Amino acid sequence: MNETSLTIETVHEIRDDCLCFASQRAARRLARRFDRVFSPLGLTNGQFSMLVPLIGLWRPRLGELAEFLAMDAATMTAAVKTLKKRGLVALLADEGDARARRPVLTQAGRELMAQAVPLWRKEHAAVQEAAPGVKASTLDQLGR
Amino acid sequence: MNETSLTIETVHEIRDDCLCFASQRAARRLARRFDRVFSPLGLTNGQFSMLVPLIGLWRPRLGELAEFLAMDAATMTAAVKTLKKRGLVALLADEGDARARRPVLTQAGRELMAQAVPLWRKEHAAVQEAAPGVKASTLDQLGR
DNA sequence: CTCTTATAGTTTGATATCAAGTTAAAATGA
DNA sequence: TCATTTTAACTTGATATCAAACTATAAGAG
Numbered sequence A, B: 001m002n003e004t005s006l007t008i009e010t011v012h013e014i015r016d017d018c019l020c021f022a023s024q025r026a027a028r029r030l031a032r033r034f035d036r037v038f039s040p041l042g043l044t045n046g047q048f049s050m051l052v053p054l055i056g057l058w059r060p061r062l063g064e065l066a067e068f069l070a071m072d073a074a075t076m077t078a079a080v081k082t083l084k085k086r087g088l089v090a091l092l093a094d095e096g097d098a099r100a101r102r103p104v105l106t107q108a109g110r111e112l113m114a115q116a117v118p119l120w121r122k123e124h125a126a127v128q129e130a131a132p133g134v135k136a137s138t139l140d141q142l143g144r
Numbered sequence C: 001c002t003c004t005t006a007t008a009g010t011t012t013g014a015t016a017t018c019a020a021g022t023t024a025a026a027a028t029g030a
Numbered sequence D: 001t002c003a004t005t006t007t008a009a010c011t012t013g014a015t016a017t018c019a020a021a022c023t024a025t026a027a028g029a030g
Helices: A008-017 A019-041 A045-054 A062-068 A073-085 A107-130 B008-017 B019-041 B045-054 B062-068 B073-085 B107-130
Strands: A089-093 A101-105 B089-093 B101-105
Touching: A008 A019, A008 B045, A008 B107, A019 A045, A019 A107, A019 B019, A019 B045, A019 B107, A045 A062, A045 A073, A045 A101, A045 A107, A045 B008, A045 B019, A062 A073, A062 A101, A073 A089, A101 A107, A107 B008, A107 B019, B008 B019, B019 B045, B019 B107, B045 B062, B045 B073, B045 B101, B045 B107, B062 B073, B062 B101, B073 B089, B101 B107
Parallel strands: none
Antiparallel strands: A089 A101, B089 B101
């Protein structure tokens, strides 16, 4: 194979420019931070993000929620099992489609989220302040 | 607890502004894309990113490499085991510190990376073109 | 030199991630 | 209607992720 592709310049180019690499690093750092913030509640950042959209009136099927989170359906199946076991969500049968199921917040889930939101607000302010140039809406374009 | 935190406005604020949520989604999308691109080589995006810095002259200890990747030392232990089993890296004893180990690319690893780099270049160009406003250097500030 | 503390890496356990294949139900078409 | 295709969710297997506890070695204090 073409060995000219394995130069120091190539290494530096990938290291400095790769959006996948940069996004994985940022995602790991932020996941760790928010996991620690939510840990007194026994929540992970991912569980928090999965529960937030269920606070309002939206009643997605599991697949719709997975798509919103840009995650695989198989991941959703596993994740919702954990939340159900902890009593934070319940799964409603869909009217009209016996295959589909719709997760909803339980009362316990709602109360836990009421505690989690202020923790999110504080930590997010700190993160945003340290990276003033970065907007969530910009990240949403990434990888599409 | 203060139920006023669980308004529709709160849901929308977190959905639209949360940098953690946005980075996890972007990271999942990009991981999926590059995993598929590298799959003919039996490589994941994470394995690729772990091998790239070993192409050049840098000879990090496992912990230094983990820090560069913003990942936990325990994750590094597991990841390097897979790469070693596949014969892509070898682990050298450190001179002067019997605890430390330094991963190096094997010849097979080097040849595989020579094949992977052109695949990366093509996919990355497509990703960058679809998100012209996003720079890796900006993402590097996120979560620090 | 020895005791204490700090550091490098590993192990374990729980959750997260996705590809590939499976099951059951819905939609389509003949 | 009945057969085919598509869709929603689940299962399985492999890797990824980190906290916490652990082992072995190194560094520092006295």
